[in-house]
Amino acid sequence: MNEQNFQSHEIRDRIVIQYKYTMGGQSKFFLELMNNKKILGTKCKKCGKVWMPPRINCSECFADTDWVEMPHTGIIKVSTIVWYTTSAFIQSVPYGIAFIQLDKADTGMLQGIFSENLVPSKVKKGQRVKAVFKKKEDREGKMTDFFFVPEDEYDSWIAKPQYEGGS
């Protein structure tokens, strides 16, 4: 159909679904994070691989894993700084994100990387980082309860009123 002087009609709409979503077998990771500022990984009972983020089964061996407490330190494997993003995060730009391999972990996890001087050279591969936590009243048992900072900025970040260091 080829209409002369076509006029379109647009409607406003939105899709919203509410959840009470279980973290299932990973629940302990989020509870320990929220309540005790612990970062838990899992270790395969069979091959010994340390998974971070944790999973209760080893995908390589099809074996169960054990919970292990991880150090709060690690290194950046790769990072980027985001300047334009989704409607849910656009008010937060610029922000840094990095794949961080915790000491003793065999895999890297995605986390926010904060810095007083957020430039590519400050969040480069190999940069040593340390976890900083939100205050207890602000922690919700979500990944956003903590983030990483370059090791040399750790003291200044945990001195801020809204944050604290791990145990």
Added chain:
Amino acid sequence: MSKRRVAIIGVGITPFRARYLDKTYFELAYDATNLALDDTNKNGAQITHKDLESTVYGIYNELFERQFMPDIFINSYLGMNNKPGTRIASGGATGGYTVRMAYSEVASGLSDLCLCIGVEKCNDCYDEKTGTTTPEVLNAIAYSADMTYEYPMGMMAASSYVSMVNAHYEEFGNPTEEQMAYVSIKNHGNAKLNPKAQSPMDVTVEDVMYSRIICYPFKMLDCCLYSEASAALILASEQKVKELGIEKPIWITGVAAANTDCFIGNRESVGRLYSNIYAAKAAYKMAGLDYNKIKEQIDVAELHDAFSGQEVISYEELGFVPFGEGGPWIEKSFEKPGEGPWIDGELPCCPSGGLIGCGHAVGATGIMSTGEAALQLRQEAGKHQVKTIEKGRAIAHSIGGPGAAYAAVIVIANEEGLNKP
């Protein structure tokens, strides 16, 4: 049971546009199907939608379409009631995976004529706060990231892909920002020859370098635009090709896909798209081609250049050049006819303009790429036809998903290409 031979006998691609105010997704799908039927019939065949026995639908994102089972609504709109229709959704690679499943439909003997169609209409998403579409389109895509560990960090498509490009740079010293800019020059430039492309443009290295930063080091002109379009292929068995008297069937000789780890941090090296490597090797093997000599065995490649740097990495992973030599390959061949991935180069990559030039209508994209490669082998691509089709073979490449976890590679050949070494 051995596989039956499968040919592409019809190609239909709508223009890629920022927005179709005058079409819904099912109306766009109708247009592409109609174009594919016309293309099939142009040498005297007389098939209609009633002759199509099944459909495979490539539709990535329910949130774009505001409809969680869009395929059934297309199925009815196309008059395909009471026949099988199956939807594929594999992120940015949806198109390639859809071609693979449609191939299987015919190769297995389930159908003799199968409609392979992709459609996407993203820009009905709208962010009321900024009064623009893109942030809400990106939000609709971001739910494809792992929702527990990665979405809450503000992960999105560009930041996921840039992670691999940055890690590749750390390992090999390339692609540099300038080398990535050359991909933008090439694909925006090729798009000027393609009337269906959304982003035809003359750009310079400086234009790319000074365009708006998206996520370091990707700038606006390194990234494809999300687009609205539909693309359709009609696939036929060998018997149908003969029955219909199809003059230039394009045979699908290799189809392969690989899903690599969806968590980038679990991969052995962060700077690799392992899905590309596995899919390419398997597709070439099926087609009887050699991963180490592939550049000499094909005439043209339609690659998945959602981001400039990731096209560069694909040169290596698809076997065109050794690891670490992708960046120099495009940079050193600039304005040197007969060299590199340029449209007049040794292996033209994305003569259609690719995603950077055409736009990315996600579910339609890989089907458009396969269709474009088929038109090249028929020497009917139009102004962006590459000069030499001598091996008679081409590839189309699709990637997508969190950290490009999905990849599909399709190898096609014209009649001559079936038998050449």
